[in-house]
Structure formats: C-alpha cells, structure tokens
Amino acid sequence: MESVLGRYRNLIILVGVLFLQVLGLAVQVKRSGDASSTRLIRVWAVDLITPFERGLVWAQNGTSNIWHDYFFLRGVRAENRQLKEKIEQMRLEQVRLNEDATQAHRLQSLLAFKEQFIAKTVPAQVIGSSGSDLSRSIYIDKGENAGLKPDMAVITAGGIVGKVWIVYPSTSLVLMINDQSSGVGALLEKSRLQGVLRGTPDGELILERVMSDEQVAPGETVLSSGGDQIFPKGLPVGTVSRVSPGREMFLSIRVKPAADLNRIEEVLVVAEKQEREPAVAESGTRARAADILAQRLPSVPDKPAVAGTVPLKSAASGVSAPGLGASSKPQANAAGKPGTGTGEVLKKVVQKTAPADSANRGGTDSAASGSTTNSIPSSANPSSANPPAKPATAQPKPANPPANPQPATTDDSPH
Amino acid sequence: MPITYTSGEQIEVYRFSIPVTVGVPLLALFLQAFLPRRFPFFSIFDLPLLVTIFFAMARRNPISGLFTGAAIGLAQDMLGPYPIGIYGIAKTVVGFGASSLGAKLDVENAGARLLVTLGFYLVHQAVYFGVARYMVSLTLHWSWGHDLLAGLANAVVGVVLYFMLDKFKQRT
Numbered sequence: 001m002e003s004v005l006g007r008y009r010n011l012i013i014l015v016g017v018l019f020l021q022v023l024g025l026a027v028q029v030k031r032s033g034d035a036s037s038t039r040l041i042r043v044w045a046v047d048l049i050t051p052f053e054r055g056l057v058w059a060q061n062g063t064s065n066i067w068h069d070y071f072f073l074r075g076v077r078a079e080n081r082q083l084k085e086k087i088e089q090m091r092l093e094q095v096r097l098n099e100d101a102t103q104a105h106r107l108q109s110l111l112a113f114k115e116q117f118i119a120k121t122v123p124a125q126v127i128g129s130s131g132s133d134l135s136r137s138i139y140i141d142k143g144e145n146a147g148l149k150p151d152m153a154v155i156t157a158g159g160i161v162g163k164v165w166i167v168y169p170s171t172s173l174v175l176m177i178n179d180q181s182s183g184v185g186a187l188l189e190k191s192r193l194q195g196v197l198r199g200t201p202d203g204e205l206i207l208e209r210v211m212s213d214e215q216v217a218p219g220e221t222v223l224s225s226g227g228d229q230i231f232p233k234g235l236p237v238g239t240v241s242r243v244s245p246g247r248e249m250f251l252s253i254r255v256k257p258a259a260d261l262n263r264i265e266e267v268l269v270v271a272e273k274q275e276r277e278p279a280v281a282e283s284g285t286r287a288r289a290a291d292i293l294a295q296r297l298p299s300v301p302d303k304p305a306v307a308g309t310v311p312l313k314s315a316a317s318g319v320s321a322p323g324l325g326a327s328s329k330p331q332a333n334a335a336g337k338p339g340t341g342t343g344e345v346l347k348k349v350v351q352k353t354a355p356a357d358s359a360n361r362g363g364t365d366s367a368a369s370g371s372t373t374n375s376i377p378s379s380a381n382p383s384s385a386n387p388p389a390k391p392a393t394a395q396p397k398p399a400n401p402p403a404n405p406q407p408a409t410t411d412d413s414p415h
Numbered sequence: 416m417p418i419t420y421t422s423g424e425q426i427e428v429y430r431f432s433i434p435v436t437v438g439v440p441l442l443a444l445f446l447q448a449f450l451p452r453r454f455p456f457f458s459i460f461d462l463p464l465l466v467t468i469f470f471a472m473a474r475r476n477p478i479s480g481l482f483t484g485a486a487i488g489l490a491q492d493m494l495g496p497y498p499i500g501i502y503g504i505a506k507t508v509v510g511f512g513a514s515s516l517g518a519k520l521d522v523e524n525a526g527a528r529l530l531v532t533l534g535f536y537l538v539h540q541a542v543y544f545g546v547a548r549y550m551v552s553l554t555l556h557w558s559w560g561h562d563l564l565a566g567l568a569n570a571v572v573g574v575v576l577y578f579m580l581d582k583f584k585q586r587t
Contacts, residue, residue: 010477014511017485018504025500025550038499045493048441053449130495131447133458134547134555137496139448165496175496180554201555262455 043168046139050171053128054141061125118232120272121155122146126264127171136179136203137162140267143170151230153270159236159258160184160224161267172269176261177237178203185227186237186255188216194225197237197255205238207253214251216243222255232273429473429584439580440466440487448494459565461536463487465573467506468535469580471513472522480517484510498551505542509535525574532573536566 005012028038124140142148144167152164154174162176175182178199186197186207193216195209207222220240226233238255246252431439443462451458467487471480488506492499513535516522522531540562547553 010481010511010515013478014481014507017481017507021485021489021500021503021507022550025498025504025546028498028500029551038493041499042493045490049445049448049494052445056449126452128448129451129458131444131451131463131491132495132502133451134543134553135495135497138452173496179496181496201553264452 039166042166046168046171046173050127050139050141050168053139054171057125057127057141118270118272119274120270121268122148122271124154124172124267124269126267130173134201136176136182136199136261137165138174138176138264140172140174140269141170142269143168143172145170147271148172148269153231153235154267155231155235155270156259156264156267158260159238160231161259161261161264163230164269174267178205178257178261183228184231184237185225186222187225188240189221189223191216191220194227195253197222203261205255205257207240207255208246208250210251210253212245212249212251216240216251216253218243232270428475428587430587431470431473431583431585435583436470439470439583440483440490444487444490444494447491459568460572461539461569462576463491463502464506464509464536464539465532465569465576466580467510468513468532468573469577471510472517472528472531473584475514475518477511477514477518480514481507481511484508484513497547497553501543501546501551504546505539508542509539512538525578528574528577529570532570533566536569537562540566 122142124142124146126138127141128139130137130139140154148164148167150164150167154161154163160177162174162179162182164172165175166173176199177184177197180199180201182199184197185194187194188207188210191214193210193214195207197205197207200206210216218240222237222240224231224233224235224237236258238257240253241256242254244252244254440463443466447460447462467480467484470483474480474483484506485503487510488503489499491502491506495502513531516531520527522528544555544557548555
C-alpha cells in the first residue's frame with residue numbers, strides 16, 4: 001500500500017489539489033457567483049496589486065501633465081479660440097434644447113411622470129484590468145471610502161461603460177458592458193424598440209430580444225432604457241453596426257459601443273439617482289396639456305369655444321396683455337388673428353419663462369460634474385397651496401408678466 | 416542542445432531565492448493587469464502562465480510545479496470578476512505537466528522552450544475552456560486560429576522571458 005502511495009504520490013496530490021479547487025468552484029457557482037463569499041481573499045489580491053497600479057498611473061499622469069501643461073503648449077491659443085466659438089454655438093443650442101426640455105417636463109408633470117435624475121456622480125480613474133482577455137473588467141481608484149456600492153452605473157461623457165461589480169475599500173472592480181455576463185436594458189432611439197444588450201466572449205455587443213420583423217438600420221443610436229434599474233434612461237450606449245437574423249424569431253444586432261471601452265482612463269460612477277416629478281411644474285408656469293399639444297400642432301386651427309380658456313392660461317404664465325379679460329381675449333385672438341392660435345401664445349410663454357426654467361434645472365445639469373441636484377420642494381409654490389382664491393387677484397396685474405414668474409392666476413381647473 | 420531523453424542525474428535542478436519566487440509572479444500579475452489598459456493588444460499574452468511554466472520547468476519537481484501553478488492561477492482569479500478557481504485549475508495542470516516534462520526532457524534551448532510553451536498554452540486554454548464552459552456556464556468559443564496564434568505569440572515572448580529569468584536561477 002505504501003509503495004503504491006509513494007509511487008503515485010505526485011498524481012494523488014495533483015488530484016487532491018484539483019479536487020479542492022473544483023469543490024471551491026462548485027460552492028461559488030451554487031451561490032450564483034456571489035462575489036461576497038470570496039470577498040476576503042479577493043481583497044488580499046487586490047490590495048497587493050492595485051497600490052502599484054495606482055502609483056504607476058499617478059506617476060504617468062504627473063509626467064504627462066507636466067509635459068502638456070507647461071512645455072507642449074503649441075497651438076493652445078488657436079484651440080482656445082476655437083473652443084470659445086464652440087461654446088457660443090453650444091449656448092445657442094442650449095437655449096433651444098431648454099425650450100424642448102421645458103415642454104417635455106410640463107407634459108411629464110401633467111401625466112404625473114416620475115423622472116430619474118443623476119443626482120451625484122463620483123469621478124474615478126481607471127488603474128487596471130482583470131488581466132484576462134476572457135473577461136472584460138477594469139479597476140477604478142475609488143471604492144467604499146468614496147461611497148461606492150455594487151451595481152452602481154459607470155459612465156463616461158461618451159456613453160455607458162458598465163457597472164460596479166465588487167467594491168473594495170479604495171478600489172472597485174467594474175464589469176464592462178461588453179463582458180459576456182453583463183446585460184443592459186437598451187432601446188433604439190428612433191424606433192423606440194427595446195431589447196437587452198449583452199456582451200460576447202469576443203468583447204462585442206449584441207442587442208437581443210428585438211423581433212425579426214422589425215426594421216433596424218445600421219447607424220441608429222442605442223440608448224439605455226432604464227429597465228435594468230442600474231443605468232438611468234437615455235444615456236448613449238452605442239450605434240448599430242450590423243443587423244442580421246439571429247436565433248429563433250429575433251434579430252442579431254451588433255452594436256458599436258459609444259464609449260471606447262478599450263481606452264478608458266476616467267469614468268463617472270453614478271452614486272445617487274433621484275426619482276421625482278419634473279421641477280417645471282413647481283416653477284409657477286403651469287400649462288394645460290391641450291395647449292401644449294396645440295403648440296405642437298400649429299397648423300390645427302383654433303376653435304373659439306376651446307380657445308376660451310387660453311387667456312386664463314396665459315395669465316397664469318404671466319404673459320396676458322393688459323386689459324384683456326378672461327372672456328374677451330379668446331374671441332379676439334381666435335377671430336382677429338387666425339394664424340396665431342394657442343400654440344403661438346404658449347410659444348411666447350415658453351420663451352419668456354425659459355430662463356427661469358433653465359435656472360431650475362441648473363442643479364440637474366451640474367450633476368454630471370459631481371454635484372448634487374438641488375431639489376425643489378413642491379410645497380414651496382404658494383400658488384398651488386390655495387388656488388381657488390387667487391384667480392380674481394391676478395386680473396388687475398398682468399402688465400408686467402416676466403417680472404412675476406408666479407402669477408397667482410394659476411389655473412387649477414381640472415386638466 | 417536538442418530535446419533528449421535523459422536520466423534524472425543528467426538534468427540540473429534549480430532553485431530560486433524567496434524574493435524571486437514571490438516577486439516575479441507578483442510582477443507578472445501586476446503587468447498582466449496593468450498593461451492591457453494601455454496597450455489593448457497585450458491582453459493576448461498570459462504572463463502568469465509563462466512564469467508558471469518557467470518555474471515548473473526549472474525546478475523539475477511536480478509537487479512544487481503544481482502548487483506554483485495553483486497559487487499563481489488562484490491569484491489571477493482573484494483579480495477577475497468570475498468565480499475563483501478557473502485559472503487555478505488550469506495553471507495547476509500546466510504547472511504539474513511542465514515540471515513533469517522538465518524532469519524527463521532537457522528544455523534549456525530556445526526551440527524546445529518554444530514548443531513546450533506553445534503546447535502548454537493550448538493545454539491551459541483547453542482546461543480553462545472546459546472548466547469555464549461546463550462548470551461556470553460561461554459562453555466561450557473555441558477558435559483554433561486565434562488560440563494557435565496567441566500560443567505562438569506567447570511562446571515567442573516566453574523564450575525571451577525565460578532567458579531573462581535564467582539569470583535568477585541558483586544551482587542546488
């Protein structure tokens with residue numbers, strides 16, 4: 001017996017070591033790959049490797065910054081000029097987008113939609129990877145100490161990157177969207193078709209669960225749908241690169257990621273999301289759904305009977321002309337100016353209230369840079385607190401509409 | 416010197432200092448985690464595997480080889496998102512095989528090292544594929560073209576790396 005054991009000693013030890021590893025693997029698999037069961041030993045390995053990565057990234061960035069910030073400044077003046085011009089163009093664009101956003105928020109508030117805002121983001125730097133070409137994951141230099149938790153979305157300005165998978169004290173492992181075990185709820189921008197975005201073993205992205213009888217064109221933008229409860233809705237995911245018949249009755253849609261997943265250096269972790277009703281409704285500029293729809297359909301002629309409510313609404317928004325009562329204005333408007341219906345009136349309202357609205361959204365816009373969104377308490381609007389008493393007092397004071405962003409004439413008639 | 420079948424007495428067995436035994440695998444793991452982010456093509460290489468093969472062949476002791484492979488593989492698993500043990504099992508097999516082969520064959524020259532590394536790379540990939548697919552249910556596609564190319568690239572890098580690591584060898 002002893003001679004047999006001695007003769008096959010190496011083989012027995014090999015089988016024993018393999019058996020132990022297979023056993024450990026089976027336990028982990030049975031626990032559905034829950035990383036918390038192996039957290040302690042993962043922490044050891046990560047703590048051993050990541051300090052060097054962090055140090056090297058720091059040294060690399062320091063050297064690069066010294067070179068680019070102090071020595072290699074050729075063309076900076078011209079670039080600065082171009083950027084200023086671009087800022088001016090973007091400001092104009094922003095005004096237009098603000099108007100659209102305001103209208104969208106009003107509609108959402110009328111329909112009692114809840115919006116998801118990115119309330120707080122944590123910037124982080126990529127310091128390494130898992131070290132395997134069979135998994136797509138990266139390490140970032142922020143962890144529990146920075147308030148990170150598993151399943152937080154990781155994004156860049158270009159698009160979504162992945163989600164926080166395992167959190168360590170000062171680092172986190174991020175599972176990228178092109179890993180084969182990841183899944184993202186996604187929708188196509190134009191057709192609004194929804195599907196599930198999955199990674200492949202080759203590191204590509206495939207949009208699944210889109211029926212084969214749907215029309216999907218290459219080049220179409222793919223956005224996050226928010227259905228996975230991880231990524232906020234509407235973030236860019238990528239563009240459709242190839243469409244081919246897939247398994248069963250579904251299409252196989254290849255997607256080119258919006259963010260360059262192979263060369264990410266900095267990311268933002270969405271540390272906090274807020275769900276609330278659009279802030280526009282609380283700024284005092286209430287609008288009726290019919291008016292907004294009328295604005296969206298300017299070619300539809302106004303009906304006098306329906307347009308009778310317009311002045312009240314306009315007064316509520318603070319733009320009604322002096323001397324025009326609730327009963328006289330609609331007829332004058334509808335009869336005297338057929339081309340300027342409720343849509344035109346409301347358009348003026350929107351233009352005049354846009355600055356106030358955009359100011360309200362300032363907190364949201366700045367959220368991407370890491371600040372917390374300023375919430376507007378719904379009780380702060382006095383006009384909504386006691387609506388029936390106000391309409392009469394508003395009539396004598398419509399002369400200075402922009403200066404009165406909260407006209408007491410808020411129309412609280414049922415929408 | 417060509418690959419020859421030799422008796423145990425003819426083959427030299429080497430050992431390494433503790434700093435080298437610990438430091439070289441750690442450096443390999445570090446580079447494997449760090450470089451692919453800067454140079455995406457680098458992900459085709461598997462430095463921990465090359466280090467495993469080197470130590471196993473130099474020590475020529477199957478027990479030592481399998482434990483070296485297990486330790487390096489498990490450490491590599493700890494850095495990844497998947498359950499721990501997939502690389503561990505694959506590198507245990509490679510460590511055992513490489514040291515067993517090193518005990519029987521003279522693998523000191525470049526040609527032998529190239530072939531041995533290519534062969535063990537394919538063994539490693541096959542074991543990894545089997546474990547990942549049938550135990551962890553990961554979806555992997557076996558591609559002979561890709562794996563042969565990657566094996567060749569690893570073998571070339573391995574030959575260079577082995578000659579560098581030869582400097583740390585100590586005769587027993």
